[in-house]
Amino acid sequence: MMKVAVVGAGLIGQAWAIVFARGGCEVGLWDGDPQASARALRLIAELAELLQDKGLLDDAAGAMARIRRETALEQALADAAYVQENLPERLEVKQEIFARMDALAAPGTVLASSSSSIAASRFTDELAGRARCLVAHPVNPPYLVPVVELCGAPWTSPQALDDAQRLMAGIGQKPVRVRREIEGFILNRLQGALLREAFRLVEGGYVDAEDLDATVKDGLGLRWSFMGPFETIDLNAPAGIRDYCRRYGGLFESIAREQTDTGPWSEALIDTLEAQRRRLLPADGLEARRLWRDARLMELALHKRRTARDA
Structure with missing residues (x-):
C-alpha cells in the first residue's frame, strides 16, 4: 500500500487526505501548527462519515485508519512515494517548504504542489531534486470534483509526471496533463x-x-x-x-x-x-447555500460514478 504525505492541513490538505485514504493509500498528514493538524483530523472524520452516508465512501472507519497525524515533517515524508503540498499561495512559502522537502524526502519521491497560480519553475529552480517536482492543481473539493491538473517545470522528468498521473488515476481522480507552464493552468x-x-x-x-x-x-x-x-x-x-x-x-x-x-x-x-x-441571496444565506452546493455536488458525483461505465 503506497504511502502519501499531505503537507498542510487546511481545507485543501484535508480534502486531499480523504482522496488518498479513500483510494487505499496510507497518509501521513503534517502541518506546521500541531493544533491545526489535530483539528483537521476531527474535520476529516466528520467528512468521511458524510461521504459514507452519501454513498461516496465505502468504509469511513477504514479510510480514517489509513490517515496518521505526524508531528514532524521528517516523519510525514519517511517512506512516502508521493507528497502533496498545500501551504498558502505565496512564492516564498513554496520555496521554503520545497527546499525542506527536497532535502528530507527519498530521491524517488515525487513532490507536488496544489498551487493554483504559481508555476513549479518559480519555486523549484535551485533544488538539487528539481526533476521530481511539479504542480498537481486540484479543483475544490477534490473528493467531489476529480480533475487534477498536472504541470511540470521545464526540468520536471517524464517519470515524475507519469508517476503522478498513475497515482491520480489509481485513486479515482481525473489527471489532466498540462504540456507547458502557463499562468492559471487550464481550468482557471x-x-x-x-x-x-x-x-x-x-x-x-x-x-x-x-x-x-x-x-x-x-x-x-x-x-x-x-x-x-x-x-x-x-x-x-x-x-x-x-x-x-x-x-x-x-x-x-x-x-x-x-x-x-x-x-x-x-x-x-x-x-x-x-x-x-x-x-x-442575502449575505447571511451564503453558508447555507454553500452546503446546498456541496450536497448537489455529492449527488452529481454519485450519479457520474454510477454511469461511468457508459461513458
Missing part, C-alpha cells in the same frame, strides 16, 4: 474567459446576473457536466467538428472582435453584480 483560464464575457454582458446591459447564471446552469452546463466543449461541437453539426467550424466559425470570429478589452472589472460593475446577487 477557461473559467476566466467565461467570467470575463459574463461580466461584459452584464456591464453592457444585455442580461442580468440571474439570467446569465440560468444560461449556464440550464443551458451550457447541462452538456458540459458530461462532455467537454470539443465533443459538444463535434456532435452539434451533422458531419462533426470541421462541419461545425465551417458553419459557425465566422460568427465566433465576429464575436471575438468585441472581446478584446483586458482592463480590470470596474467597481461600478462589481457594485451592480453585488446588488443583484444579494437580492437573490
Whole structure:
C-alpha cells in the first residue's frame, strides 16, 4: 500500500487526505501548527462519515485508519512515494517548504504542489531534486470534483509526471496533463474567459446576473457536466467538428472582435453584480447555500460514478 504525505492541513490538505485514504493509500498528514493538524483530523472524520452516508465512501472507519497525524515533517515524508503540498499561495512559502522537502524526502519521491497560480519553475529552480517536482492543481473539493491538473517545470522528468498521473488515476481522480507552464493552468483560464464575457454582458446591459447564471446552469452546463466543449461541437453539426467550424466559425470570429478589452472589472460593475446577487441571496444565506452546493455536488458525483461505465 503506497504511502502519501499531505503537507498542510487546511481545507485543501484535508480534502486531499480523504482522496488518498479513500483510494487505499496510507497518509501521513503534517502541518506546521500541531493544533491545526489535530483539528483537521476531527474535520476529516466528520467528512468521511458524510461521504459514507452519501454513498461516496465505502468504509469511513477504514479510510480514517489509513490517515496518521505526524508531528514532524521528517516523519510525514519517511517512506512516502508521493507528497502533496498545500501551504498558502505565496512564492516564498513554496520555496521554503520545497527546499525542506527536497532535502528530507527519498530521491524517488515525487513532490507536488496544489498551487493554483504559481508555476513549479518559480519555486523549484535551485533544488538539487528539481526533476521530481511539479504542480498537481486540484479543483475544490477534490473528493467531489476529480480533475487534477498536472504541470511540470521545464526540468520536471517524464517519470515524475507519469508517476503522478498513475497515482491520480489509481485513486479515482481525473489527471489532466498540462504540456507547458502557463499562468492559471487550464481550468482557471477557461473559467476566466467565461467570467470575463459574463461580466461584459452584464456591464453592457444585455442580461442580468440571474439570467446569465440560468444560461449556464440550464443551458451550457447541462452538456458540459458530461462532455467537454470539443465533443459538444463535434456532435452539434451533422458531419462533426470541421462541419461545425465551417458553419459557425465566422460568427465566433465576429464575436471575438468585441472581446478584446483586458482592463480590470470596474467597481461600478462589481457594485451592480453585488446588488443583484444579494437580492437573490442575502449575505447571511451564503453558508447555507454553500452546503446546498456541496450536497448537489455529492449527488452529481454519485450519479457520474454510477454511469461511468457508459461513458
